[in-house]
Amino acid sequence: MRDWSRREVLGLSVLALGLNASAATAQDLGARPAKATGVEVINPRARVPLSFIIDDSTCLVNLAHFCIPQFAEVFPTQYRQHWKTLPREIPDAFVRKFGEWCHERGIKGKYSVIPYPACVGWLDRDLPGWSRKELRQSLELVRTLMMPDWDIHPEMVSHTWAIDTKTGRPYPERTERFMENWGFSVGKSPDEMANYLAFALRILKNAGLRCEGVTTPGGFGSRSRPSLAQGTLDACRDVFQAEIPHYFRDLYTDDRSVAPIVQLASGLDGSDPRCVVSIIGCTGDWFGGWDGLTPGNVDLLITADGKGGRLPQVIARGEPAIMVCHWPGIYYNGEEIGFNIFKETVQRVHAHFDMVVWMKLSEIARYWAARELTAMNRVNDGVQFVAPFACPGFTIRLKSTSNVAPRFEAATLTESKSLATLTPGSWHRKGDELTVCFDLPKGRSTLHV
Ligand SMILES: [Zn+2]
Numbered sequence: 001m002r003d004w005s006r007r008e009v010l011g012l013s014v015l016a017l018g019l020n021a022s023a024a025t026a027q028d029l030g031a032r033p034a035k036a037t038g039v040e041v042i043n044p045r046a047r048v049p050l051s052f053i054i055d056d057s058t059c060l061v062n063l064a065h066f067c068i069p070q071f072a073e074v075f076p077t078q079y080r081q082h083w084k085t086l087p088r089e090i091p092d093a094f095v096r097k098f099g100e101w102c103h104e105r106g107i108k109g110k111y112s113v114i115p116y117p118a119c120v121g122w123l124d125r126d127l128p129g130w131s132r133k134e135l136r137q138s139l140e141l142v143r144t145l146m147m148p149d150w151d152i153h154p155e156m157v158s159h160t161w162a163i164d165t166k167t168g169r170p171y172p173e174r175t176e177r178f179m180e181n182w183g184f185s186v187g188k189s190p191d192e193m194a195n196y197l198a199f200a201l202r203i204l205k206n207a208g209l210r211c212e213g214v215t216t217p218g219g220f221g222s223r224s225r226p227s228l229a230q231g232t233l234d235a236c237r238d239v240f241q242a243e244i245p246h247y248f249r250d251l252y253t254d255d256r257s258v259a260p261i262v263q264l265a266s267g268l269d270g271s272d273p274r275c276v277v278s279i280i281g282c283t284g285d286w287f288g289g290w291d292g293l294t295p296g297n298v299d300l301l302i303t304a305d306g307k308g309g310r311l312p313q314v315i316a317r318g319e320p321a322i323m324v325c326h327w328p329g330i331y332y333n334g335e336e337i338g339f340n341i342f343k344e345t346v347q348r349v350h351a352h353f354d355m356v357v358w359m360k361l362s363e364i365a366r367y368w369a370a371r372e373l374t375a376m377n378r379v380n381d382g383v384q385f386v387a388p389f390a391c392p393g394f395t396i397r398l399k400s401t402s403n404v405a406p407r408f409e410a411a412t413l414t415e416s417k418s419l420a421t422l423t424p425g426s427w428h429r430k431g432d433e434l435t436v437c438f439d440l441p442k443g444r445s446t447l448h449v
Contacts, residue, residue, distance in 0.1 A: 027225065027229070027261055027263050027278070028226060028229070028263060028264055029261070029262065029263055029264075029265065030263060030264045030265035030266050030275065031265045031266055031267075031268050031373075032265065032372065032373070033268060033373060033374065033375035033376075033386070034375065036375075036376035036377055036378055036383070037378060038378050038398055038399060039376050039378055039383050039396055039397075039398045040396065040397045040398070041370075041371040041374070041376075041394070041395070041396050042395050042396065042397050042435070043318060043395065044357060044359070044367050044393045044394075044395055044437075045357060045393050045395055045422050045423065045424075045437055046355065046395055046419045046422055046435060046437075047355045047356050047357040048314075048315045048318055048319070048320065048321060048353075048355060048356050048357070049320040049321070049322075049356075049357055049358075049359045049363075049364050049367070050320070050321050050322075050323075050349065050356050050357065050358050050359070051108060051109045051110070051320060051321075051322045051323070051358065051359055051360065051361060051364060052102075052107060052108070052109030052110075052322075052323050052325070052342070053109055053110045053215075053248055053279075053281055053322055053323065053324045053325070053361070054109060054110060054111045054112060054150075054325055054326070054327050054330065055112050055155060055215060055290070055324065055325070055326045055327070056112060056114070056155065056159065056290055056326040056327050056328060057090075057111055057112045057113065057114070057327035058112065058113050058114040058115075058117040058123070058327075059113065059117075059123055059127065059135060059138035059139060059142065060089050060090065060091075060092065060127060060130050060134065060135070060138050061088070061089070061090075061114075061117040061118065061120050061121075061127070061129075062086060062087055062088055062089055062090045062292075062328055062331070063114065063117050063118055063159060063327070063328060064081075064083070064086055064290065064291045064292050064293075064326075064328040065083055065084075065086040065087065065088045066083075066088070066117065066118035066119075066120055066160075067118045067159060067160050068081050068083035068086075068291065069083055070118060070119075070160040070161065070179075071160070071179075071181070073174055074174065074175060074176050074179060074182070075176075081291055081293060086291070086292060086293075086328075086333060087333055087334065088129065089130075090327060090328065090331045092134075092137065092138050092141050094331055094336075095138075095141055095142075095145070095146070096141060096145060098330065098339060099141075099145040099146050099149075100145070101343070102149065103145070103148075103149055105346060106358050107149065107346065107358050108149045108150065108358040108359055108360045108363070109149075109150055109151070109322075109358075109360065109361065110150060110151045110152075110153055110213070110215065110248065110360070110361045111142070111146050111150040111151070111152060111153075112152075112153050112154070112155040112215050112327070113142060113152050113153070113154065113204060113207075113209060114154065114155045114156075114157075114158070114159050114217075115154050115157055115158075115200050115203035115204055115207075116157050116158045116163065116203065117158065117159060118158060118159060118160045119158050119160060119161055119170060121135075122203060123135070123139065123203060123204070123207045124203050124204075124206035124207040139207050139208060139209070142209060143208055143209065147209065147210065149360065150360065151211070151212060151213055151246075151360045151361045151362045152204065152209045152210065152211050153211060153213050153214050153215040153248070154197075154200035154201055154203070154204055154211065154214055154215070155214075155215045155216070155217045156180045156196070156197070156200050156214070156216070156217050156220060157180065157196070157199060157200045157203070158170070158180060159180060159181065159217040159218075160179060160180065160181070161178060161179060161180070162178045162179065162180050162184040163199070165195060165196060165199040180217045180218070180220050181217050181218030181219055181220060182218065182219055184220070185216075185220050185221050185223070185224045185227070185228070186223045186224055187224065188224050188227050188231075189227060190226070190227045190230035190231050190234070191231075191234075192227070192231075193221075193224065193227040193228060193230070193231025193232075193235075194230070194231040194232075194234040194235045194238070195235075196231070197214055197231050197232060197235035197236075198234075198235040198238055198239050200214070201214070201235055201236065201239040201240065202239055205239055205240065210240060211236065211239075211240055211242070212236055212240060212242040212243075212244070212245060212246065212362045212365075213232070213236060213242070213245055213246040213247050213248070213279075213361060213362065213365070214232055214235070214236070214247050214248075215247070215248045215249075216228065216247065216248065216249045220249075221247075221249050222249065225249075228247065228249060229247070229263045229264055229276050229278065230264060230276075232245050232246070232247045232276050233245050233264055233274065233275070233276035236276075237274075243389065244275060244276075244277060244362070244365050244366050244369050244389060245276045245277070245365075246260075246276065246277040246278070246279050246361055246362060246364075246365035247276065247277075247278060247279065248279045248280075248281065248361065249278060250278070250280050250281070251280060251281030251282065251283065251284065251324050252280060252281075252282065253282070253283060253284055253310060257280075257319060258280040258281070258282040258314060258319050258320065258322065259280070259319045259320065259368070260277050260278060260279050260280065260320065260364060260365060260368040261277065261278040261280070262275050262276075262277050262368055262369050262372040262373065263275065263276050263277070263278060264276050265369075265372070265373055267388075268373055268375070268386075268388045269375070269386055269388070273373070273388030273389065275369050275373065275388075277364075277365035277368055277369055279322065279361050279364060279365060280322065281322045281323065281324035282310060282311075282314045282319070282320075282321055282322055282323070282324075283300070283301060283310050283311070283322075283323045283324055284300075284324065285324055285325050285326055285329060286298075286300040286301055286341070287323075287325040287326075287329050287330060287337075287338035287339075287341045287342055288325070288326070288328070288329025288330055288331075288332045288337045288338025288339075288341070289326065289328075289329040289338075290326040290328060290329060291326075291328060291329070292326075292328035292329050292331060292332045292333050292338075294329065295332075295337050296329070296337070296338060296341050297341070298341045298344045298345055298348070301323065301341075301345045301348075302345055302348045302349055302352070303348075304348065305352075306348060306349075306351065306352025306353070311323070311345070311349060312352070312353075315349075315353055315356065320359075320364055321356075322361075322364075323342075323345070325338055325342070326338075330342065354420060355419070355420065363392075366389060366391055367391060367393075367394075369388075369389050369391075370387060370388075370389050370390075370391035370394060370440060371391075373387075373388050373389070374386065374387045374388070374389075374391075374394075374440065375387075376396075378398070379446075381448050381449065382406075382446055382447045382448040382449045383396070383398065383446070383447045383449070384444070384445075384446050385440060385444065385445045385446070385447070386443070386444055387440050387441065387442055387443060387444075387445070388442070389442060390439070390440060390441050390442040391439070391440040392424060392439050392440075393423075393424045393437055393439065394437070394438060394439065394440035395422070395435065395436070395437040396435070396436055396447075397433060397434065397435050397436075398433075398434055398436075398449070399432050399433060399434070400429075400432060400434040400449045401432050402449055404449070405427070406427050406434070406436055406447060406448060406449045407447070407448040408425075408436075408438040408445070408446075408447050408448075409445055409446060411425070413425055413426055413427050413436065413438065414426045414427075415427060415428070415429075416428045419435065422435065422437050423437065424437050424438055424439045425437070425438055425439070434449060436449070
């Protein structure tokens with residue numbers, strides 16, 4: 001069973017069990033400012049965000065090789081892959097090749113680093129099977145090459161057996177209730193959830209990595225959503241003082257919105273505003289599968305003419321087009337099938353769409369938090385903002401017939417002849433419709449138009 005389908009199937013099982021689906025999946029949004037009339041926050045620089053979510057990555061360990069026998073202990077008929085034939089390592093030479101290719105093209109996203117992958121070793125201590133020097137070099141590669149363009153997430157502690165955070169050992173019971181992917185998170189209180197997530201985050205902090213969010217392994221959290229949201233908010237603030245924590249739990253490939261959901265907002269006009277953002281993927285793993293044995297298909301993402309496939313649909317809706325893959329499938333046991341599909345996808349997207357922008361998940365989370373939570377007041381000569389969070393490239397649209405160049409605070413903004421060249425500190429007019437892009441500071445500020 002594919003990792004991504006587990007994400008969906010567990011959502012459906014709520015219905016199958018006859019539970020109240022809206023109660024089980026209810027998202028507490030928290031506070032919202034009053035909506036301003038006549039001002040609309042649009043996408044950053046009027047572009048559709050793109051992002052690439054990579055699950056199941058870590059240092060050196062090929063998770064598929066090590067997790068399959070552990071999954072098979074609980075689900076013997078479902079996990080019959082010949083895991084011993086899969087390489088035990090995804091080499092750093094491949095991380096470098098992939099990371100450099102993406103960096104040259106401005107590609108951004110999320111890269112999981114599982115702290116205790118399939119219980120093989122602790123990334124902040126030892127990784128049996130590899131030398132200490134190899135582990136150090138691998139972490140250094142993540143820090144220097146990946147971290148600038150990719151959010152680093154723990155995908156909980158092991159992605160397999162749940163860990164007793166009091167002892168650091170896996171629980172002895174060998175059932176799905178003690179697997180992170182399946183039952184472990186069910187029934188956990190927000191505090192218990194925060195404790196578990198903080199345990200994972202601290203290992204990565206010890207290893208010199210910074211995180212502002214988490215990724216749920218498989219079905220983790222799907223039956224304890226309120227605790228997942230609150231636990232993420234508390235754990236990321238506690239361990240990393242993250243201002244806007246976020247998490248990746250869901251992907252939808254149907255008609256549902258894939259816009260991020262800003263949850264548990266509070267204290268919007270005080271000194272300690274809070275929220276957590278649920279980031280939603282818009283594709284299945286159509287690259288190389290979670291086990292590196294399931295070839296994907298680029299046409300499901302985008303066809304050669306740029307008209308078919310999932311990405312054009314989502315881009316047309318103006319919602320973030322966030323693709324989802326698994327690292328073993330990108331490497332594909334050295335064949336790089338997933339990587340090749342991704343390369344072709346990127347080439348096709350850029351050939352057919354220019355109003356797009358690659359963003360990290362944390363950048364998307366910040367933009368959506370500012371979009372939803374900034375109070376805006378239309379006044380005579382412009383708009384007043386009360387922003388709980390600063391936001392680079394904040395972009396608004398309003399009606400204005402004035403022919404004076406807009407000013408943001410004291411700075412006069414520059415005209416952009418087309419939307420395509422809109423950058424922070426500039427504006428574009430089309431008829432009486434004015435689009436303005438600027439770096440929004442935290443707190444009070446004013447745009448004069
Ligand atoms: Zn995973």
